[in-house]
Every structure is written in structure tokens, then in C-alpha cells.
Amino acid sequence: MARDASPIRDGDAMSNISALMERNRAFARSGAWRNTPRLPFVPFKDLYIITCVDPRVDPADFLGIECGDAIVARTLGGRVIDAVIRDLSYIAYLVEAKAPEGPYFEAAVIHHTDCGSRLLEDSELRHGFAQRTGYDEQELAALPATVPAETVRADVAKILNAPQVSTRIAVSGHVYDTASGLLETVAEPVRIGS
Numbered sequence: 001m002a003r004d005a006s007p008i009r010d011g012d013a014m015s016n017i018s019a020l021m022e023r024n025r026a027f028a029r030s031g032a033w034r035n036t037p038r039l040p041f042v043p044f045k046d047l048y049i050i051t052c053v054d055p056r057v058d059p060a061d062f063l064g065i066e067c068g069d070a071i072v073a074r075t076l077g078g079r080v081i082d083a084v085i086r087d088l089s090y091i092a093y094l095v096e097a098k099a100p101e102g103p104y105f106e107a108a109v110i111h112h113t114d115c116g117s118r119l120l121e122d123s124e125l126r127h128g129f130a131q132r133t134g135y136d137e138q139e140l141a142a143l144p145a146t147v148p149a150e151t152v153r154a155d156v157a158k159i160l161n162a163p164q165v166s167t168r169i170a171v172s173g174h175v176y177d178t179a180s181g182l183l184e185t186v187a188e189p190v191r192i193g194s
């Protein structure tokens with residue numbers, strides 16, 4: 001059964017995003033949105049970035065990613081969950097089906113230091129979240145990017161071993177340091193069978 005939603009009539013009743021609408025208008029005026037890749041939407045930098053939802057960890061900031069430059073998937077911890085595999089395999093399939101001559105992109109997995117996913121290392125918090133939601137506690141226990149260089153390598157391997165994903169894409173792994181702003185490569189790009 002659907003849960004009832006009612007409009008928020010707090011204070012001036014403005015949504016949080018309405019405060020940013022002027023920035024949107026300026027973006028529209030700039031015309032930057034015109035410069036975009038065409039179907040199958042392989043981004044200009046041939047990159048499919050998977051990183052954390054953390055607001056400090058935005059590739060637009062630390063890699064200067066601009067409109068059309070990269071596909072960016074953001075999950076808790078930047079972990080490669082099944083939904084990431086599905087989307088990645090779909091985009092790779094689109095290239096195979098619509099532009100088989102390529103270029104084929106690189107999937108770059110980026111985990112980071114001081115990640116909020118690590119709060120799930122706390123068994124009490126993890127248990128409470130599992131109780132509240134029904135998510136599997138064992139799976140939640142495997143989620144934290146405790147040692148990002150290790151979790152990033154595990155997720156690179158997960159993509160490389162996923163039979164759904166085209167073997168024509170490359171996969172790499174990197175760690176972003178929130179204390180320095182620096183990105184370090186811990187897994188050089190590889191392809192299945194290469």
C-alpha cells in the first residue's frame with residue numbers, strides 16, 4: 001500500500017532546490033548543455049565513473065568533469081552493487097549494439113578515505129538499520145569501504161567477473177583522499193582477456 005505524501009507547508013514553503021533555480025537559469029543561458037554526446041551517449045572522456053554519494057567526493061570537483069564528459073554513478077561508498085552492474089552492462093551493450101566500432105569506455109571505480117559507509121562497521125547501527133528496513137545484515141556488513149584500496153580492488157574484480165558486462169570495456173580502480181584532495185590509482189585499467 002502506498003504511503004500518503006502531503007505537501008510541506010513549512011515556513012515560506014520553498015523547496016530546497018528552489019534556492020538553486022537561478023543557477024539553473026544561468027546554466028541554461030550559458031548554452032553549455034548544447035555540447036553533449038549523441039547516442040549511444042559515450043561521454044567525451046570515455047569514462048564511466050562509479051563513486052560515493054558523499055558530497056565531498058564529486059568528480060565535477062576533483063576531476064573537473066563537465067557536461068557530457070563522463071557517466072557518473074554514485075552509490076554508498078562507491079560500492080559496485082548489482083544495480084551498478086545492470087546499468088554498466090546496459091551502457092556497454094548500447095555501445096556494442098549501436099556503435100560496435102567503439103570507442104569503448106573505461107569504468108573507473110573510486111572509493112575514498114573517511115567514508116560514511118564505515119559507520120556501518122558499528123554492529124548496533126547496522127542491526128538497527130537492518131531491523132528498520134529488512135536489508136540483509138550480512139550484506140550490510142560487507143559494505144563499508146574500511147580500507148578503500150582493498151574494497152576498490154574487490155569492486156574492480158566484481159565488474160571484470162560479471163558475465164553481464166561487455167569484455168570490451170576497461171576497468172580501473174582509484175582512491176580519493178579527502179584529507180589532501182588527491183586521487184591515486186590503485187588498479188591500472190585492464191580488460192577481460194587482456
Ligand SMILES: [Zn+2]
Pocket residue numbers: 052053054057076077078112114115116117
Ligand atoms: Zn563515502
